[in-house]
Amino acid sequence: MTHLPDPAVLVLEDGSRHPGRAYGARGTTLGEVVFATGMSGYQETLTDPSYAGQIVLQTAPHIGNTGMNDEDPESRRIWVSGYIVRDPSRVVSNWRATSSLDDTLERDGIVGISGIDTRAITRVLRSAGSMRGGIFSGDAASLDADEQLRIVREAPQMAGQNLSAEVSVAVAAVTPAVGEKIGNLAVLDLGVKQATLNNLAERGFEVHVLPQNSSFADITAIDPVAVFYSNGPGDPSASDAQVAVLREVLDAKLPYFGICFGNQLFGRALGLGTYKLTFGHRGINQPVRDKATGRVEITAHNHGFAVDAPIEGVFDSPAGYGQVEVSHVGLNDDVVEGLRALDIPAFSVQYHPEAAAGPHDANYLFDRFRDLVVANQKDSE
The missing domain is CATH 3.40.50.880 (Class I glutamine amidotransferase (GATase) domain)
Incomplete structure (x- = not known):
């Protein structure tokens, strides 16, 4: 019997909901949802301290195929608040890799989501602008939709924050x-x-x-x-x-x-x-x-x-x-x-x-x- 991945949902402050699959750690994370257009370099993105407080959406559809290694981190840890990808790689194919992206996210407690239409969300953000959002997985995925939206809308705005x-x-x-x-x-x-x-x-x-x-x-x-x-x-x-x-x-x-x-x-x-x-x-x-x-x-x-x-x-x-x-x-x-x-x-x-x-x-x-x-x-x- 095939094991189905845990459900997860991305909730934006405009009230839109984007169901998908849990990726990385399970739980709740909040932040400013932004998109990054690089087709490679996701390890450098994740470990860039400039992304603190942000949930990063990768516009490139396929992420994770080169895994994670011990040579390319840009700082001492992953800083993103959350991570959004469409199609996570099922295998790691790089001779320098020491772990998979999924395992590293889970180890570092980074809540992510996969299997959603990242292009559609990018178009929303390009029109309406970056906005607060939350990823809910594990037990949090079963929270009432109104409660999830309330949690997102009570999160701090990026404007005015000294991080x-x-x-x-x-x-x-x-x-x-x-x-x-x-x-x-x-x-x-x-x-x-x-x-x-x-x-x-x-x-x-x-x-x-x-x-x-x-x-x-x-x-x-x-x-x-x-x-x-x-x-x-x-x-x-x-x-x-x-x-x-x-x-x-x-x-x-x-x-x-x-x-x-x-x-x-x-x-x-x-x-x-x-x-x-x-x-x-x-x-x-x-x-x-x-x-x-x-x-x-x-x-x-x-x-x-x-x-x-x-x-x-x-x-x-x-x-x-x-x-x-x-x-x-x-x-x-x-x-x-x-x-x-x-x-x-x-x-x-x-x-x-x-x-x-x-x-x-x-x-x-x-x-x-x-x-x-x-x-x-x-x-x-």
Whole structure:
């Protein structure tokens, strides 16, 4: 007799219900339901701290065929609140795999669902925007539908949440420089990925990963040649403390590079606003134009918020940091994808140049940062 998988249901805050099969751990999970468009790299997605608080839906229909391994995690654990796939692989086919995706989700307590029409849900999210949702399986699958919807609608909205404390390291950690050392780099860990640290170390930085609540005094205590703000989850408008520290960094004219969340906080430090995107950018196939070169890059994204700034021309920083320009623009919707200060040594991008699962079109940005720091050192001599 064939064993039927346990039932599960995805409930969205608009009241729609999507029955399917339990995948991973059984129970209840809540979060903001978002979609990621990558056809590969699911292990890097699951272990990206930027996805904390989110239930991730994979638009690619077949997920899990390469299993999970011990070499590709981007952080110390899986961070997604829940996971949605259409067709989970029945077998693992990769020589590096140490476990199946299903077993890993179950081991880490990640509640998921499979066997639902992910394309239909993606179309809903593209129209209505990302929304709160819940996955109910095991005993929770038998809860009354009205009760399930009530639980979903009482979950917190992503807007206004500061989640960096949940994903950041508690104590400082150091990754040694590879090759000739440029100097110490202070990395504020807002949800940093391992591939980012590796790329920075390979450029000659001794990488000091600092907790998200580090003060400017904590940063200067390591005698840094530059400061880096990482990617991370949550609403940038809820991170006033990190913005205040960043302004001290800019006042000291320390070279600065920020990615993703670090781009949004750089925008705020410059005096710009941020806003929530309708459904965000998530995946490894987002086209971005580098305005300086005209080159179009295919890039990896994971952000639901963006900086509000004029795309064309040079403008004055409202916070008094001189002239600024938007350096990169998203070609799908004209979203600001990068900022460059013209009077201080600082720039940022909204996407992920480390792109552990690919593509690597934007990897040059780490070289650009290294060159900026080296030039600043020469100017200071």
